[in-house]
Amino acid sequence: MTAHQQVSVDDAADRLLARLHRPARLLVAMSGGSDSTGLLVALARRRVAGVEVFAVTVDHGLRPESAREAEQAANLCRGLGIGHATRRWIGDKPSTGIAAAAREARYRLLCAEADELDATAILTGHTLDDQIETVMMRAARRCDPNAPGLAGMADAVLLHRRHWLLRPFLQTAREAICDYLRAAGHGWIEDPSNINPASERARTRMALAGSSPLSPSEIEAAACERTRLADAAAAWLDHHAQVRRGVLMHVAPEGLHGDPAVLRYALSTSAAVLGGREQGPSADVMGRVLQACREPATWRMTAGRVVFDGRRSGLYLCRETRDLPPLAVTADTAVLWDGRFRIVPSLVSEALSVPPILRQAAMGLFPGVPSSVAMRAAGSLPPCCSTEGHSRGLACTPILAPFDRFLPQFDHNLASTLAKLIGCDDFPAVPFADSVRKR
Numbered sequence: 213m214t215a216h217q218q219v220s221v222d223d224a225a226d227r228l229l230a231r232l233h234r235p236a237r238l239l240v241a242m243s244g245g246s247d248s249t250g251l252l253v254a255l256a257r258r259r260v261a262g263v264e265v266f267a268v269t270v271d272h273g274l275r276p277e278s279a280r281e282a283e284q285a286a287n288l289c290r291g292l293g294i295g296h297a298t299r300r301w302i303g304d305k306p307s308t309g310i311a312a313a314a315r316e317a318r319y320r321l322l323c324a325e326a327d328e329l330d331a332t333a334i335l336t337g338h339t340l341d342d343q344i345e346t347v348m349m350r351a352a353r354r355c356d357p358n359a360p361g362l363a364g365m366a367d368a369v370l371l372h373r374r375h376w377l378l379r380p381f382l383q384t385a386r387e388a389i390c391d392y393l394r395a396a397g398h399g400w401i402e403d404p405s406n407i408n409p410a411s412e413r414a415r416t417r418m419a420l421a422g423s424s425p426l427s428p429s430e431i432e433a434a435a436c437e438r439t440r441l442a443d444a445a446a447a448w449l450d451h452h453a454q455v456r457r458g459v460l461m462h463v464a465p466e467g468l469h470g471d472p473a474v475l476r477y478a479l480s481t482s483a484a485v486l487g488g489r490e491q492g493p494s495a496d497v498m499g500r501v502l503q504a505c506r507e508p509a510t511w512r513m514t515a516g517r518v519v520f521d522g523r524r525s526g527l528y529l530c531r532e533t534r535d536l537p538p539l540a541v542t543a544d545t546a547v548l549w550d551g552r553f554r555i556v557p558s559l560v561s562e563a564l565s566v567p568p569i570l571r572q573a574a575m576g577l578f579p580g581v582p583s584s585v586a587m588r589a590a591g592s593l594p595p596c597c598s599t600e601g602h603s604r605g606l607a608c609t610p611i612l613a614p615f616d617r618f619l620p621q622f623d624h625n626l627a628s629t630l631a632k633l634i635g636c637d638d639f640p641a642v643p644f645a646d647s648v649r650k651r
């Protein structure tokens with residue numbers, strides 16, 4: 213790696229602080245390893261008005277040393293004058309898939325700490341090296357060169373639909389962070405699982421040691437391209453797409469003739485959201501959708517639980533009505549239905565069974581829409597929606613399905629545009645002041 217293409221530790225910290233909305237309360241996810249220690253030290257050295265910094269360490273309890281390491285992290289924070297908490301992963305741990313389970317638990321515990329602190333964002337120490345490894349792992353697993361995920365991790369993603377996770381070191385090399393810490397007189401913990409060949413990441417890391425097949429500038433170009441596409445897709449959606457009642461997207465005909473890469477990205481992410489899934493349809497299906505968009509004829513295709521319906525009046529996207537799950541609401545807990553709606557009981561005494569929405573009523577709910585499309589859209593509403601489109605005794609809020617879990621490939625502008633389009637009103641504000649579209 214050549215030094216001039218990377219961002220130094222100091223520049224990365226300065227850039228982050230300059231971008232943030234203030235006041236901000238940052239929670240650094242501090243493993244005690246070099247990357248998160250470097251991030252914490254760099255932030256601790258900058259006392260910026262309106263920015264508070266805290267740290268949290270997750271003790272997974274998987275190695276005998278882990279409690280001592282958490283204590284070391286706490287001591288370091290004490291020395292830096294930064295508030296620190298340790299969260300322990302307790303309870304049953306699976307015998308297989310432990311790395312994935314630990315990761316799930318870690319993100320759950322980070323969110324719990326962020327809730328308690330009312331943090332603006334959680335920060336991790338993911339580095340350029342992690343980014344290269346991620347790209348290589350994805351390239352090895354998937355063969356679709358157009359998949360946005362191949363461009364690696366985004367610098368801002370949502371965790372569990374609640375907290376922004378920021379990765380300020382994505383363009384900073386691990387070696388530069390280690391040098392920074394050595395110069396500052398700080399040590400760090402080496403995690404033995406980073407060199408355990410049982411882990412895919414460790415194997416990739418070892419295979420890449422000393423010779424990365426991708427240069428930092430190639431990685432950066434891929435990440436820039438992904439950001440460009442995501443921003444262009446957000447702008448395209450802003451101009452050309454409308455979503456009614458959280459379920460039916462309409463794209464005006466003139467919107468279908470733009471840059472195919474942008475159209476593909478926008479339609480694929482929209483399909484993920486409207487289909488209540490974590491990902492859009494596969495690349496070859498999206499290729500066929502794009503080709504069909506260029507044809508003047510009427511066409512229909514179902515992919516990733518979403519029906520794409522091409523008409524003279526434009527393109528309609530809507531969840532197919534096959535395989536919709538039943539709705540089981542309990543007295544006082546919110547349920548997620550079909551990955552698309554959060555349903556909260558408000559007047560539990562009201563009846564849950566609502567008669568199916570008939571053609572006439574469907575057309576009233578979706579005026580100006582071809583009747584078969586309106587019927588499908590009505591049929592894809594939560595089963596508690598009445599012919600007036602209101603839910604009886606229940607509050608239904610559309611959600612951004614991909615954000616129920618941690619997904620690295622959604623950029624924040626695109627996410628907030630989609631949230632606004634579907635009417636998802638609990639989408640957390642983007643923490644950056646330089647966000648392209650402020651909402």
Ligand SMILES: Nc1ncnc2c1ncn2[C@@H]1O[C@H](COP(=O)(O)OP(=O)(O)OP(=O)(O)O)[C@@H](O)[C@H]1O
Nearest residue numbers: 241242243247248268269270271315335336337338
């Ligand atoms: N035990 C921990 N406690 C707090 N934060 C942690 C812990 N482990 C990892 N992190 C955070 O996650 C970042 C990435 O760590 P690491 O590369 O080990 O995890 P990963 O499994 O590759 O991450 P991810 O699961 O997000 O891909 C660290 O820099 C740190 O900010």
